[in-house]
Amino acid sequence: MIRTLTLVSALVCIAPMAHANGLPAYEQGQTFIFDNGRVERVQEILGDRVTWAARSGRTYVRDVNPIVPILAWSYRGQEGSRRITGDADRIWPLSAGRSVQFRAVNETRDRDNRMRRSVHLWTCSVRAMESVLVPAGRFDAYPIVCDRYSASSMRVIERLTWHYAPDVGHYIRREARNMGDGVRETYSLYTALPPRAANAVRIEALAQQARGASRTAGAD
Secondary structure (H helix, E strand, C coil): CCCEECHHHHHCCCCCCECCCCCECCCCCCEEEECCCCEEEEEEEECCEEEEECCCCCEEEEECCCCCCCCEEEECCEEEEEEEECCHHHHCCCCCCCEEEEEEEEEEECCCCCEEEEEEEEEEEECCCEEEEECCEEEEEEEEEEEEECCCCCCEEEEEEEEEECCCCEEEEEEEEECCCCCEEEEEEEEEECHHHCCHHHHHHHHHHHHHHHHHHHHC
């Protein structure tokens, strides 16, 4: 249950849609803005595939299941796609102790038309729901911890932790940790806009506001 909301997060969707198994059901135009200025806007939905648009306008395709890595992208002359084997959806509906394993076969093509192929092995598990405070407010969220293994050594090389809040219908915090050097990158939900409120001017203003607030907090 949502316990508190900051003023800026008054636009957070209070009653998000969900599929019968608990997977999020996004709406075209729905937009999530994070405290590092990151923007995730639903551009198109085709079955279980969602095309997202970033702040720059760059698009990429994801499964409706947020723990599944990006499925298709194009960026700076490089194109890529992933094929997932294993049923990552078995982790839904979320509850503490549920887990899943899957494999991602990655193919990338650079601007010189050179193809590279790699395989990533993933395991994900759900931890007990906890209260999480982010700039958008305080929410009850399930931590989903996903480890990526080296296909050759079977060592964990990356750990992603998604805090998924059912009351938002999206993750409210994402932490990526490089298990080799310990470097972490974390970003948290600043606000969420329903389609009717997600116009380009408002999105850009809130993204800049989010970055400014994050810098101020860091300086403190």
